[in-house]
Amino acid sequence: MTQGARTTPTAGEADESLIERFVRHRDLRALDEIIRRYTPRLRRLLATLLRGTPDEICDSEQEVFLTLVQNAHRFDNRSSFSTFFYALARNRVLDLLRSRKRYVNRHGTERSFDLVESHYTRPDRELLDEERKTRVRTALETLKPADRFLLYMKEVEDMSVRRLAEITGARENTIKSRLKRSRDRLAVELKDIHNE
Amino acid sequence: MNKHSVKKELRWLAQQSESEVADRPPVTASTLVSVSKHEPSTLLPRIAAAALVAAAALGIFWQLERSARTPEEVPTSLTELVEALYRPAAENAYVAYEISPYFGAQPSEPDDFMGAVWREVSGSGK
Numbered sequence: 644m645t646q647g648a649r650t651t652p653t654a655g656e657a658d659e660s661l662i663e664r665f666v667r668h669r670d671l672r673a674l675d676e677i678i679r680r681y682t683p684r685l686r687r688l689l690a691t692l693l694r695g696t697p698d699e700i701c702d703s704e705q706e707v708f709l710t711l712v713q714n715a716h717r718f719d720n721r722s723s724f725s726t727f728f729y730a731l732a733r734n735r736v737l738d739l740l741r742s743r744k745r746y747v748n749r750h751g752t753e754r755s756f757d758l759v760e761s762h763y764t765r766p767d768r769e770l771l772d773e774e775r776k777t778r779v780r781t782a783l784e785t786l787k788p789a790d791r792f793l794l795y796m797k798e799v800e801d802m803s804v805r806r807l808a809e810i811t812g813a814r815e816n817t818i819k820s821r822l823k824r825s826r827d828r829l830a831v832e833l834k835d836i837h838n839e
Numbered sequence: 840m841n842k843h844s845v846k847k848e849l850r851w852l853a854q855q856s857e858s859e860v861a862d863r864p865p866v867t868a869s870t871l872v873s874v875s876k877h878e879p880s881t882l883l884p885r886i887a888a889a890a891l892v893a894a895a896a897l898g899i900f901w902q903l904e905r906s907a908r909t910p911e912e913v914p915t916s917l918t919e920l921v922e923a924l925y926r927p928a929a930e931n932a933y934v935a936y937e938i939s940p941y942f943g944a945q946p947s948e949p950d951d952f953m954g955a956v957w958r959e960v961s962g963s964g965k
Contacts (some may be wrong), residue, residue: 674868690856697860705866712875762917772855779852798846799853829845
């Protein structure tokens with residue numbers, strides 16, 4: 644499984660092999676390859692669940708990868724690297740969601756000023772999209788942070804219930820019931836979104 | 840709205856949100872490693888916090904233990920035991936003094952009456 648310490652990572656090389664090279668030999672090219680593979684999904688997750696400017700989203704992304712660098716030595720091949728990564732990412736994302744909730748509670752809903760201002764400058768289609776985005780995000784925020792993460796991973800990333808159970812350490816039946824509860828809640832919150 | 844519509848809305852939101860940050864370059868491994876070297880260790884603050892909690896718990900335990908062993912609270916001799924018993928007896932003695940005339944007794948003063956009770960309880964009158 645272990646490849647040469649300084650060989651160029653190939654597209655087909657397993658994540659587990661890459662992270663091992665980084666931990667054992669501090670191979671930065673192996674870590675760069677891991678980052679390249681996981682950035683799109685992580686960025687989509689953060690951009691969807693966190694309200695923030697692109698700079699803030701990228702800062703959060705860096706924080707998650709930093710957590711990976713600090714904890715990479717704990718990866719022991721008992722699960723896939725992907726499961727290990729998403730478990731770390733989940734913990735970090737939940738921390739960020741909770742801290743953002745405290746921020747929003749103190750300072751009101753973010754971006755509300757931008758929305759009012761934009762009425763005078765943006766075309767109709769863009770405004771409608773912005774409003775729809777706010778509605779879906781607000782509905783999503785009625786769920787607990789942990790349930791938001793589960794629903795996102797299931798519906799957007801098509802992650803199986805089994806994988807979600809591995810990542811969270813919860814039982815599959817628990818995951819299923821939490822997903823159902825979250826879907827039902829969102830369906831109620833968004834019931835009139837197409838009727839307006 | 841049904842289950843599939845919820846999925847559709849979430850995917851639409853993800854797609855929209857993703858497009859806002861799509862042009863940003865990913866972080867590099869060298870930046871991360873460099874930042875992680877300057878990141879303050881979280882181990883020391885954790886040890887300090889654990890030590891503080893342990894010290895506080897020990898202090899509370901010691902205080903409880905000490906107060907539990909105070910001679911006034913826990914009798915360590917027969918005399919102290921009698922004293923401890925005397926207090927409630929003395930309180931009852933006032934009541935007894937008040938109602939004693941109804942039972943034919945006529946103590947001269949409350950203190951005398953309580954003194955008699957004390958002697959009775961402690962056996963010092965024998």
